[in-house]
Amino acid sequence: MTTDRKQAMHVEAGKSFSTAEADENERRWNEEKIGRKNLDLTNHYDKTRMKLNFEIGPDGKIHPLGYQEKPLEVRLQERLDALGWKPFKSDSKIQPNCCAKFIFGGNHDRTLEMAFGNQTVSLEKNADNSHLHRCEEIEHWAKDVYDWCVRRYGQENVVGFQVHLDESSPHIHALIVPVGVRLKSGRECVMWSAKFGKDRFEYGKILKDMHTSLYEDVGSKYGLERGDSIDGRNVQHLNKREYIRKLTKEAKQAEKAVKGLQSMMRHLESKIFSYSRQLEEAGKELVSGRITLDRYEAQNADIQKLIAEYQAKLEDKADKLNEKEQELERLTNDAIKVHSVLQPFRNYKVDFTSPQITEKVPLFGTDKWVERQNRYIAKQFTEIIRKIESLYKSDAVRQVDAAQRNVLADYGEFYRLKRENQTLSEINQELESELNTLLGQLAVPSIRNMIFAVADALIGGQPVPISSGGGGNSDSDLRWDGRRSDDEDEAYRRRCLLHASRIVKSERNGYRRRR
Template sequence: MNTDIKQAMHVEAGKSFGTAEANENERRWNDEKIDRKNQNPTNHYDKTRMKLNFEIGPDGKVHPLGYQEKSLGVRLQERLNELNWKPFKSGSKIQPNCCAKFVFGGNHDRTLEMAFGNQSVNLNKGSDNSHLHRCEEIENWAKDVYDWCANRYGQENIVGFQVHLDESSPHIHALIVPVGVRPKSGRECVMWSAKFGKDRYEYGRVLKEMHTSLYEDVGSKYGLERGDSIDGRNVQHLHKRDYIRKLTKDARQAEKAVKGLQSMMRHLESKIFSYRMQLEETEKELASGRITLDRYEAQKADIQKLIAEYQTKLEDKADKLHAKEQELERLTADATKARSVVQPFRNHKVDFTPPQITEKVPLFGTDKWVERQNQHIAKQFTEIVHKIESLYRNDAVRQVEAAQRNVLADYGELYQLKRENKFLSDINKNLELELKTLLEQLAIPSVRNLIFAVADALIRGQPIPVSSGSGGSTSDLPWDGQRPDEEEEAYRRRCMKTAVSVAMRSRQSYRRK
């Protein structure tokens, strides 16, 4: 039996909410769009199950998905306008959070059971699941989650609440505006910190409490255990390659921390040993009469105090080392698991009644009676064997599908890496050409001085006089300075590149004269 039956909740801060994201949540797609989305090996939108999607409306009742005339993005903007929300200046790199994007789910098998009961669901791409009907349990679960959100954030702040049954696992998307009250004016306003904390540490505590509250109010009713919260981090969904890379990086940092703590412990142990040797020397000096008793007592107290301080530090480092070693072990195990595509077989618990003889032996016709009882027992036994066989066959299919999905995802990522590699190779060739030209120009002292002078002027955003090559007249080279979205290093590189171009034109003009 699978004991890892947990609820799942993911929340992400949103500075905006795009049209594409809104259309996806409400499935405002045509068949061509769905087919195009399914070309991505990580996507799986089942057109035959889309009719089973639904949403919980402002009235707290079940409605067909996308039944509201106004789109999700429009409804969000209307609620923000009601709260007089205004983003920072257009073009600013820093924007306030205006919405919280929730995803609620749970154990794959359990959520499928809530959605479709004992009906057979084929999760392969292109499968026909038009025979399925939606079970009431998934609707009750969604309404309970909706009530949990309404009690916590206010029903008027739930902009959208969509339930998707057309993907691999049933799940809920909830778009919520976090609202707080200004201390001075007492007015309601969009305030992320009021609901999710002022910093990452407070956010971590809020997340823990949210997981516990969701389990107590909803998850426990549907056999879903409390989910695992992640302290102080806004977790994002990562591709397998990026996830493994992140785990490997974290493991390297943990390993580095372990080595550092071990080194510090050795240093502390060396210090303690040194002070204990000093204490022994002091005792020898007292025994030989080289120091007085008062001086011995004073030195002994000082040395013992230092030993106690270093011993405390050593114990603290030992505790930290133990924690880091456990973290390193966990990260290594997670990375190994992430690289594996094999999923373990479940230990299924099959409820059945052993075949029994229920009739008494007749006085006559014993042979026919025995044959009839054997047929009955054989039928019951065969049904039990077929049930067990079906359970483990489905597990085998699940493993094959998992392997196929991983292979497809890896091929997709390989294709993306090839494109990225080509793009970087082209950039590298251009940079090599620019560097070669620059080195050639810098080899000439007069040109080198001109390049540095021009580059310095451009960096300060000043136009520079440039020879036109005719009659010694000059014209100002216009310069727009650093662009708002341009990094400092890129700006300086652009200045240097332009300076080289100016120097080359000046040099050609000089040769023509």
């Protein structure tokens, strides 16, 4: 049984590039950081193989990973500044794409073979692989991928190109700035559409071309087959509206988590700043002679320890924030993609044998012989055409079924929304009636005073000053459940006023009946 040895290429649009992402790509971590990372069961960073990681620099040569003085995110910003890139306002929810984040890889066994040859590699956590050395084939492969990127995007726009050999499968991270030329000015600028298309249809075509080009230029040299391009998630089997609601809910949760993490990071940064100020003050006191050197050193050690603890927490929150931001972007993109139901037709490969003449040409009666051969060949071609026709008809049926399901889902959603609209209209009419009643009551001074007295009592949690005991008697239809845990002050006061109006109205109606 043969195993597919496919190349792999994933590209993700980036609206920003964080320090945490840069540190991970360049492995700017200490041992404590690596240990915290590996606490996540999905992570597998082998400290004994990290020395084998490498990157290809702007000179096109192989260097140790993280050899450049300027961190990756700084180099990216410098390239963006050189191109005059201007993001939207910081509070805008929509930001332009400024970079493309590539990951290149391939079949697990084949990439390990390129990296380590016949050496024994243990992929268990905390395994000792310090005996391994890096093979030249992985360097040649990385260099060819780098050259492919340079040809497509320009050497100056390949900001980072890191090769990781310390995880489960060897792979490459490439950070690239997409650059195009403005039609009016003729100047170069950051332009996602110039390299990846104006919409998802153009992007799909470009992505297919990229897979093919990468295979022809690189993959075929290393025994890697052309990768499968994916135009989007196949969600036909799900109810469209339910899927959209699910994505929306998950996106709101991710957005809430992002805001929470940002708030925690601001708090940690303020703590670090505060302790840094304390260090400065302690230094001034030492210089002025107000404290001794021993006391200063003790204070300095305590504060430095606190700063280190808060810095570790800050890094952890930054990593989590980066993950949540990526999750939020993925969910947003999925919600956009799911609105499209139709999938592209598959490309079928139909194996057939070219028709061949199987009889010798007779000396006599060649006309009948030619006619017989033509019928035979025509029959074979007809069978092939019918087979292809059947395959594409099945695909067409699939397209129609998907469209019909989508239409039915839309009709179902339309009627559901219609029912909800009717319910909301009824609720609105009830609220409008209550508002009119309240305004009418407030127009009468005696009733107005009574309503305010009841509302003040409810707000203060006191017994309601009404003879019928509408605020809490067991026989009352207007039971009061007090303040809820999610009530804001203003909302709670409005609810008290409205309930007071109902109590007064009920009391007056009861008084009329007793008369």
